[in-house]
Amino acid sequence: MPFFMGCNETKYAWMDEGFATFTTNLIKNVLVKTRTSRIRTDWWNTAIYSGMDVPIYVYSNLFKESMAYYANSFLKAGLFLQLLSDYLGEDFLISFIQEFMMRWNGKHPMPYDFFFTLNEESGQNLNWLIKPCFFEYGYPDLAIGSVNQVEGEYSIVIEKKGNYPVPIDLEILFEDSTATTHHEKVSVWKDNNKTHTIVIQIDKPILQIKLKSEFFPDAVKEDNNYQF
Structure with a gap:
């Protein structure tokens, strides 16, 4: 995905690793016909209690050597896509990812392009979900x-x-x-x-x-x- 669209992996590693985390889990479930998750939710709690947790939108290169890099780039972003799949449906999410990739092929999309495309394709204002998941300190409890x-x-x-x-x-x-x-x-x-x-x-x-x-x-x- 990052090469097809030209995402800035240095600043926004989640635009690569988050999609890779989610789609790997999705493909695994299709191949072995299960509905399980290989995304390590316990690692999020570890990041929270470490005192190193930061919002996903913070530039990835600012904390690349810390636990926050893995938690944001792989875990949180993958779980956000899993959240969308549960809410909007797996078929919609697959269609949305394909549309996002085709629309931004070679155009270097920013995170806001991802958010805008998501709102437009879903026909909903999902800012109530995007804001806490990407821009706020916090945790699910x-x-x-x-x-x-x-x-x-x-x-x-x-x-x-x-x-x-x-x-x-x-x-x-x-x-x-x-x-x-x-x-x-x-x-x-x-x-x-x-x-x-x-x-x-x-x-x-x-x-x-x-x-x-x-x-x-x-x-x-x-x-x-x-x-x-």
Whole structure:
């Protein structure tokens, strides 16, 4: 991609490595027919706690020898594309990447060209997602705030403690040793709300509710469980 379009890999390494990270994972899933992620989400937490974390938009060459270079160029950018795939659909994202490459073939695109093309092709203003993920210090951190039950209806309040928006993935474990999952896309946070309430109907006793995502990191995991 960087050679086809002429991206400045020195300043914006994520415009090369982020796409390589995401598409490698995508191709792997197609070839072996799985839906797993090889993107190391735990490395993001390592970068956060190291005190070396910086926004993706900071020039890559300013911290090339630090952990932040890997976290931004490979991990965060790859996870952003994974976020888009979950929200807008894998088919759209593949089509968008192809359109972006053809539109900017040999023209040396800047990050803002990527953002503009994304908004135009999706038909949406995705600045609510782009701004925190590329321009702000921060991290993804969700928590289970409270759970209220009225007969067979459960209201589960999810708190967004970090400023990076991510999808919600719940695993609900029952007393009979069975389990079910519930997924809500990242768009539940597009109004900059700090809480989101999930209402679900359950007809058997619950043992535990967990926030559990294979694909996206969470900075503090101690508040991801609710035990009945």
